[in-house]
Amino acid sequence: MLKPPEHQVAGHEAGTGKVGPLVDGSGHFYKPLPPGDERGAHEVAFYTSFSSDPRVPSSIRTFFPAFGGTQLLRASDSSDVLLPHLILEDLLHGYTGPCVMDVKIGARTWYPRAPESYFAKCLKKDRESTTVPLGFRISGLQVHHESGRWKPDRNKVRKYTVTDVRQVLRQFVSKNPDETHPDCALASSIYGGSNGILAQLLELKSWFEDQTLFHFYSTSVLISYDNGGTAARVKLVDFAHAVEGEGIIDHNFLGGLCSLIKFMSEILTDSEAEVGPANNGMA
Amino acid sequence: MLKPPEHQVAGHEAGTGKVGPLVDGSGHFYKPLPPGDERGAHEVAFYTSFSSDPRVPSSIRTFFPAFGGTQLLRASDSSDVLLPHLILEDLLHGYTGPCVMDVKIGARTWYPRAPESYFAKCLKKDRESTTVPLGFRISGLQVHHESGRWKPDRNKVRKYTVTDVRQVLRQFVSKNPDETHPDCALASSIYGGSNGILAQLLELKSWFEDQTLFHFYSTSVLISYDNGGTAARVKLVDFAHAVEGEGIIDHNFLGGLCSLIKFMSEILTDSEAEVGPANNGMA
Numbered sequence: 001m002l003k004p005p006e007h008q009v010a011g012h013e014a015g016t017g018k019v020g021p022l023v024d025g026s027g028h029f030y031k032p033l034p035p036g037d038e039r040g041a042h043e044v045a046f047y048t049s050f051s052s053d054p055r056v057p058s059s060i061r062t063f064f065p066a067f068g069g070t071q072l073l074r075a076s077d078s079s080d081v082l083l084p085h086l087i088l089e090d091l092l093h094g095y096t097g098p099c100v101m102d103v104k105i106g107a108r109t110w111y112p113r114a115p116e117s118y119f120a121k122c123l124k125k126d127r128e129s130t131t132v133p134l135g136f137r138i139s140g141l142q143v144h145h146e147s148g149r150w151k152p153d154r155n156k157v158r159k160y161t162v163t164d165v166r167q168v169l170r171q172f173v174s175k176n177p178d179e180t181h182p183d184c185a186l187a188s189s190i191y192g193g194s195n196g197i198l199a200q201l202l203e204l205k206s207w208f209e210d211q212t213l214f215h216f217y218s219t220s221v222l223i224s225y226d227n228g229g230t231a232a233r234v235k236l237v238d239f240a241h242a243v244e245g246e247g248i249i250d251h252n253f254l255g256g257l258c259s260l261i262k263f264m265s266e267i268l269t270d271s272e273a274e275v276g277p278a279n280n281g282m283a
Numbered sequence: 284m285l286k287p288p289e290h291q292v293a294g295h296e297a298g299t300g301k302v303g304p305l306v307d308g309s310g311h312f313y314k315p316l317p318p319g320d321e322r323g324a325h326e327v328a329f330y331t332s333f334s335s336d337p338r339v340p341s342s343i344r345t346f347f348p349a350f351g352g353t354q355l356l357r358a359s360d361s362s363d364v365l366l367p368h369l370i371l372e373d374l375l376h377g378y379t380g381p382c383v384m385d386v387k388i389g390a391r392t393w394y395p396r397a398p399e400s401y402f403a404k405c406l407k408k409d410r411e412s413t414t415v416p417l418g419f420r421i422s423g424l425q426v427h428h429e430s431g432r433w434k435p436d437r438n439k440v441r442k443y444t445v446t447d448v449r450q451v452l453r454q455f456v457s458k459n460p461d462e463t464h465p466d467c468a469l470a471s472s473i474y475g476g477s478n479g480i481l482a483q484l485l486e487l488k489s490w491f492e493d494q495t496l497f498h499f500y501s502t503s504v505l506i507s508y509d510n511g512g513t514a515a516r517v518k519l520v521d522f523a524h525a526v527e528g529e530g531i532i533d534h535n536f537l538g539g540l541c542s543l544i545k546f547m548s549e550i551l552t553d554s555e556a557e558v559g560p561a562n563n564g565m566a
Contacts, residue, residue, distance in 0.1 A: 107390070107391070107534060107535060107538075108390070108391075112415075112416065132395075133395065133531060134531060134534075135534035135535075162529075162531065209541055209545070210545070212545070246445075248416060248417060248445065248542060248545075249541060249542050249545045251390060251417075251418035251538030251539055251541055251542040252390060252418075252538060254537075254538050254541055255390075255418075255534030255535060255537050255538030255541075256534055258492055258532060258534055258537055258538075259531060259532050259534040262492070262493070262495070262531075262532045
């Protein structure tokens, strides 16, 4: 039984007359490849090349969704058209209370040799969002908490300022995400710890300081944890504009990643300071 | 006795009808502040603020030229006009065979809130040079070697491709810099070692991963060594477009710095491989 994913926070959504991704409920995520859309073909090419590249360490491979080739499926727009789909790992399979944040990394989202019109469109978006000042922007998120689900509207997310991003990164790890003063109660368990988000981002960073195989434009870091139990996880998604590195490091991705790391470290430091000295019996 | 510096490789040069920097031969470098030029005023403001900022570690302060305020001096264009000048440390004072390379760091040179015309001019230059692909560009260089001085023409430097930059970084540490196959004979002593260029760049990198005080647009790393003996040195120069960091790391500078570090590491690895296994008596 294929159906649109319930917990998608960014990207094209399936709906009547609109083609979007599908999940099968047993761990697979199907991303449509509309005819004539070069981006889809490009993403297939990336996954194919990446998944067989022996130069990618296995510890890094785990940051990418598992790839299962392509398959013809009926499109999600309820038409009878058969469309090829990318078969990927459903990153939220098994989550009962999925908390997800899609963070598009890099101070520029346009790739080398992009058509002028695409370049201009990206540059405009990059300058109007936090992409230029921060080196990343939040594309979408949702948090499941005790009293429900908090999922900011896409139009709101699109307008996030630097100040908003700081706040949202705190809200994402709070038990009261939709309140003005998020408690950051989950910061140390989700962002912190030896298997936390920050540790995973730092491992990615080490690879990016060295790897010259790929440059990732408009690629996101998908940060997730399950309010129902599963540990915090970092995955990379969206490779429609991944290109060959040509012996140069991906300084655009690396810079943005370091900026995100810095913001998270500060939240962690702040939240530790709050539960630390203030609670040491001297207060 | 003030005179134009002999070993300037980038920036405005002094000459008849043109105002440029001056040196006094005893360790001072005077940078003119033409009236109405906001950049000069901005650079003075940066040096003033930076030099008294207690948050800058002393180990990092040594990467910046010493600052001695401003002084009215007769302009270098031989007119009788008195112009204010920045008093800075002459970074090449005492060198007998100065080898210098000016590397402008960052994948973008335009600063936030720059006028549209300046933004467009910078963006064009960034895309036409290695600034966008590499995250840095070489603005000028000279090498003193046994048989003379090698100083590529400015127009040539302006057109450097990624391949040229790779080659030039090798030529800079060669005893035969102007030949097709540079020997990289000085790579291990200049780029390598615990006090070499690479070690200094890595120290800078650590600071940039953390510091949110300043963002440096169009700032260069000035790499120098004295063919007559003095050790390799890294300094930052040109702060006309340094701005406040506003709590965000300078991911633009950091990314470019990491890219330069990677290129240098590779030269070092290559040159060590050449003098290593091949010379172990088994060849």
